[in-house]
Amino acid sequence: AKILGDPGGEPLAILCKATGLAKSDLTGLWRSMRRPETAEDGSIDPVWERVQVTYDMLAVDRAQTVLRYWNWSLSSALTPALLRAIRDGEEEEVDDYSAPERAAMLALAENFGR
DSSP: OHHHHOTTOHHHHHHHHHTTOOHHHHHHHHHHTTOOSBOTTSSBOHHHHHHHHHHHHOOHHHHHHHHHHHHHHHHTTOOHHHHHHHHHTOGGGGGGSOHHHHHHHHHHGGGGTO
């Protein structure tokens, strides 16, 4: 959800590259999400251009490493206490958590109905 909802689109390019999808699949996914491909003046949309550049410049193994790191960095921090804090909206206690725990809290708060 975080990857698909990212407004910059680069995570989507990384996901597609890491899973072996072709560039045409990335384009199809982009269109299915109703993201713009062209700007008002008919030129390529700068966000879409950046997504394509990201896809083109990454090797599959590097993209897979990025996905593994993202997964590890969020899931390794999900302790029962942190899950409770996210659900309860305890932003004032954010300093009590480690950097990975704070990142998980920020990244996943919306997923817990906040």
